[in-house]
Amino acid sequence: MATFRKLTIQFETSAQLPPPYSYRYVLRILPTEQTINVDLKLTYTHRDELDADEIEAEGFTDNDDYQWKGTLEKVWSDELEKVLKKTQMGGSMLQDEELDFLTLEWETDTTKKGQPKNTEDWLYFAQELLQAIYETSEKERPFEMQVIDATSQGTREAQLTASFRTRTAQVKRVVDGKTSLRFYPWQELPSLMETVYAPNWLTDNASSQKPKRNGLYFNLGDGVWYEWGKQVVEPGKGAKTLSKLKDVVTTLFG
Known part of the structure; x- marks a missing residue:
């Protein structure tokens, strides 16, 4: 039984990461009986500061934004529950320009919103989750x-x-x-x-x-x-x- 009704992860790369590499995303997660449904919207940022040739020279295209809705394997439901069980919300919404920024909106009987205290756990877990989405959607190979x-x-x-x-x-x-x-x-x-x-x-x-x-x-x-x-x-x-x-x-x- 899922311990949440809905979970939204918002992420943005640090100000130290320049375009065309910098990006942000919103990942909404809804539990089902056995697994999780995900809705990803990823946007590359600050690219208006670059010419098209500069972006292509770094191996990108003029539009690398990505959206996908789908279902992940059951193992991801299990791993998400493990991370949630050891998560406490810190409440701070302040962004450090030298660090990647991640916040959660965690809906149960109440709604908790802010940065998790175990931020490092979430930064790594979210990166794995993003990679799982890329593979499931066949955007990338294992x-x-x-x-x-x-x-x-x-x-x-x-x-x-x-x-x-x-x-x-x-x-x-x-x-x-x-x-x-x-x-x-x-x-x-x-x-x-x-x-x-x-x-x-x-x-x-x-x-x-x-x-x-x-x-x-x-x-x-x-x-x-x-x-x-x-x-x-x-x-x-x-x-x-x-x-x-x-x-x-x-x-x-x-």
Whole structure:
């Protein structure tokens, strides 16, 4: 039984994120007996400050606003209830220009409106929820990462697939010609993705051809292969992201 009649999430990126990347959205959620219905309206902001050429140069179009109504998998109803049970409203509606801004309007027997005290939980949960909507509506595909580790002793491959639509992840491995499949713990996915995106990925020097030489290679689902240490590099002096990325590879083959 749902603990709410209606939930509205309003979100806006911080003032530090410039156009054409900045956006805001309103997400309305209605519970049903088994799952949740969602209504998303997402709008990119401050684009009137840019020319069309500037927007396209960043990989966007002249209209990237997005709307979708539909139903998400039951697992999202369950996860939403878990977050709501540990949520207390702070009441503040003040916006810090350096932070993303999220407010809730939570309707039960009464209506609570404001910022949740567990804001960080909601910021991450809302981002996952948005990704689940994109996958359910087929706007985006599940997250995929392929790894090839080729040495003089042989080649091994791993492919991680993570579906936000179903909140499940799995790893397919091919080692010495033998294929195996196992589930990847969903709760470990945030740390993995943070590690994966911490280095710089140099797309201009990457290859569309599957690698044949020895080395450690990555494909993030875009059909392009990046070699560790060459097209995957440290983001700055003193950074130690590449060693952590290698640790990720160890967990996938472990």
